[in-house]
Amino acid sequence: MHDITGSFGDVIQKQLELAAQNYELLKKRGIRAVNVMGAIGSGKTELIIRMAEKLRERGLKVGAIAGDVAGDDDYQRFRAAGLPALQINTGDQCHLDAHQVGHALEDFPLDQVNVLFIENVGNLVCPADFPLGTDLDLVVISVTEGDDMVRKHPKMFAQTDVVAINKVDLAAFVGVDPERIAADYKKVNPHGKVVFTSAKSGKGVEELLSALGF
Amino acid sequence: MHEYSLAQSLLLGLQEYLQKNSLPGRVVKVHVQKGELLTLSEWALKEAWRILTEETELSGSELVLESVPVRVRCPSCGYEGQARYLVEEGWHISIPVLSCPRCGSPVEIVSGKELAIVGLSIEETPTPA
Numbered sequence: 001m002h003d004i005t006g007s008f009g010d011v012i013q014k015q016l017e018l019a020a021q022n023y024e025l026l027k028k029r030g031i032r033a034v035n036v037m038g039a040i041g042s043g044k045t046e047l048i049i050r051m052a053e054k055l056r057e058r059g060l061k062v063g064a065i066a067g068d069v070a071g072d073d074d075y076q077r078f079r080a081a082g083l084p085a086l087q088i089n090t091g092d093q094c095h096l097d098a099h100q101v102g103h104a105l106e107d108f109p110l111d112q113v114n115v116l117f118i119e120n121v122g123n124l125v126c127p128a129d130f131p132l133g134t135d136l137d138l139v140v141i142s143v144t145e146g147d148d149m150v151r152k153h154p155k156m157f158a159q160t161d162v163v164a165i166n167k168v169d170l171a172a173f174v175g176v177d178p179e180r181i182a183a184d185y186k187k188v189n190p191h192g193k194v195v196f197t198s199a200k201s202g203k204g205v206e207e208l209l210s211a212l213g214f
Numbered sequence: 215m216h217e218y219s220l221a222q223s224l225l226l227g228l229q230e231y232l233q234k235n236s237l238p239g240r241v242v243k244v245h246v247q248k249g250e251l252l253t254l255s256e257w258a259l260k261e262a263w264r265i266l267t268e269e270t271e272l273s274g275s276e277l278v279l280e281s282v283p284v285r286v287r288c289p290s291c292g293y294e295g296q297a298r299y300l301v302e303e304g305w306h307i308s309i310p311v312l313s314c315p316r317c318g319s320p321v322e323i324v325s326g327k328e329l330a331i332v333g334l335s336i337e338e339t340p341t342p343a
Contacts, residue, residue, distance in 0.1 A: 002238055003335050007332065008228055011220055011224055011227065012249070012330075129216065129254070151304070154305065155251060187302070188309050
């Protein structure tokens, strides 16, 4: 038996390099970007629209990229809310990656925005391994998913800057304690920020923007 | 479930290497370092490799995975070393915490996110007498 050692290329390093290219492009255009992750139905799209309304009141120009396996429902919702938007269909891939986002940035009217929300595919596992080149990562959890979401997906939360615990107005109806989700998150990520939100009523949206540095 | 796409990327990189370099025999083991922060199933990665290499020059080769612990660097106090791991009853997995084990400040990741081929074991073809 004969052994050869050496470097044959790190496939995650390749992703980091592509993400760094996206980051540089966004910085050059003066755009602050947020990667919005979370399960299907957690309220990512609605929360982005609510944040966009508030940011536009402050005179900022906001756009969104919708990442989905198929369809353009989220894109249509962003457009109906008056946001410049673009749809990425991943073709069954369970997450966005920096390569896809790089192409989307070529097609996006970047001169029309200074804040860009990139809504990832609804999934709490795979997006954690694929940086996109955004300034921050936000994960949206809805209380209807149960209060064990962090314990079921700890590595995702260990690497996420901000968590929005959404639909808090429904917590009592589904018997979920939002504080328990927040406590689990602080265990895996002592530096992360938690905000309780209700996208429907607008509760917590200002606090979320402030947690994201806006 | 992104094991197949990443296994495919590993395979393409190795095939590129094999096109440029002649080996003294058949590749029987492919040694891969996998960072502990990645959300990858070892079983699925090995199965993806087995299926993707079928009918290629790497058919029958085994993916040997070495887990790389998370190492961090603290910009505040200068600590560099292994991350603290959170072990909670009922979680069934230990979680690397991205916080300085010495001073509690936010840290940078030094290692623990890699997925790279770092070696090959070759079964040498006997030279004809």
